[in-house]
Amino acid sequence: MHGMWRDGNHFQLLPEAACFLPAMFEALEQAQESVLIELYLMESGRLSAALVASLVRAAERGVTVMLMLDGYGAMGLSSAERARLEAGGVALRFFNPLGFHSLARNLTRDHRKLVVVDGKLAFTGGFGTVDEFLDAWYEVAVRIEGPVVADWVRLFCRLWDSPLTRGSGRPSLVHDLGTRLETREGYRGMRGRVVWGQGYRYQAIRHSLHQRVSGARGRIWICTPYFVPTFGLRLRLARAARRGVDVRLLLPGELHDHPGVRYAGQRFYGRLLRAGVRIHEFQPTFIHAKFSLVDDWASIGSCNFDHWSLHWNLEANQEVDDPRFATEVAELFERNFDASHEILREDWARRPRWQRLKEWLYGSLDGMLTRLR
Incomplete structure (x- = not known):
């Protein structure tokens, strides 16, 4: 499915981790209201430690921080880091943990990659939180501002309280979040839309x-x-x-x-x-x-x-x-x-x-x- 084509956006191409990682971490440090993150791969290492620390700092200053990880792709995230996130006030949920049900259900993974700050700034691409992205793998991301950010938030919210998603973070958090989102339609820019597979x-x-x-x-x-x-x-x-x-x-x-x-x-x-x-x-x-x-x-x-x-x-x-x-x-x-x-x-x-x-x-x-x- 796809969202509507929307004008009034600004997209910035961020090739290589040396460009997109500093931009993402800067946005996280400046967050004032909310941080939404959806990732497939997250494994313990240097990059995960930096992300956990940044998210905990945001939660400590009163930001609503919601981290949604794939149940299979996050198997390499240590129990110590999971505990640190939850103790630090980060709402943590996992999509479709492996179980004794149908093969098709186990094969369906959340492969999306998304970071949204304050409902106004988003990043997407093919990145994950594994150390290979620091120097061994070449990756590209895009920085997003404008009306399409609200479409990314809606996509995140639908999955956060899905029956397939489990965790300590309350499903109702997204309903509180939705009332604070703003869609900025009042300026011209680049035309874009979000397209997704379910x-x-x-x-x-x-x-x-x-x-x-x-x-x-x-x-x-x-x-x-x-x-x-x-x-x-x-x-x-x-x-x-x-x-x-x-x-x-x-x-x-x-x-x-x-x-x-x-x-x-x-x-x-x-x-x-x-x-x-x-x-x-x-x-x-x-x-x-x-x-x-x-x-x-x-x-x-x-x-x-x-x-x-x-x-x-x-x-x-x-x-x-x-x-x-x-x-x-x-x-x-x-x-x-x-x-x-x-x-x-x-x-x-x-x-x-x-x-x-x-x-x-x-x-x-x-x-x-x-x-x-």
Whole structure:
């Protein structure tokens, strides 16, 4: 599902943790009324310790602090840090803790990433609170001001008091919060909307991308760490390239946290290359970012292009339709293309047999996962 397109926003692209982490922590330290945080990954380490300390400081000065974590993604958060959060006045809830119920329910995870301060300033992207984001993984976030922030808050509130969410934080906290929110419609700015997926077979983000790709005129640039695209997306990308659209993929190289996913996606390289799609594998670090650019439309958020994101997870992206923001995103893509190895069609056709075997093996496993739907 998606929110309404709203004018009057301001979006700032924050590439790399060196940009977005200081901006987020500064916003947390300046919070006066409320802090809402929704994350998939949170593991004990340097980054989690800094976040816990910042949230406790906010709660001590009277800010309503609500932290919602995924029940599986937060399994690495120590009991000591959980206790410190609760003792410090932070309302803590967990989405869908693992249990002895249906497989589909256990597979559905809250993969969204969101920070909202005072109902006026928000951040989203692909980040989490694990130390890999400090230096080992490349990530991108967007800073959000304007009317769409209220849509992000509403999305958070619906999940906070969901029957699938458990914890010490009172579900009714969001009802108190809602009365204090303000939507600022009185100034012009960038056009944007929030688009989200609600778990099993709910694919609004994919449908939005398909629509943009099918209507693209000049460029389709996609960055995703887990590229195992559906047949529908592969078909649309190939068709766009054949009609002369500049179609490029920015994907991870050998530095990858799940190499098998990379091999499963590489089995599609040949057909895409023959259609004219250009494929770049990022070299400096593991690129964990998820952002897309189609003409002047951009999408940044939590959603990957694999079966898990598209069929099981709760995901959310910020879409922006603005030429100024598109220019920023395009410049970021260009810098990352320059730091990548381009896979050429003739070289790929000569790849060794062991590479083809890995593609077949992991592609078969991916096919089995697809049939779980």
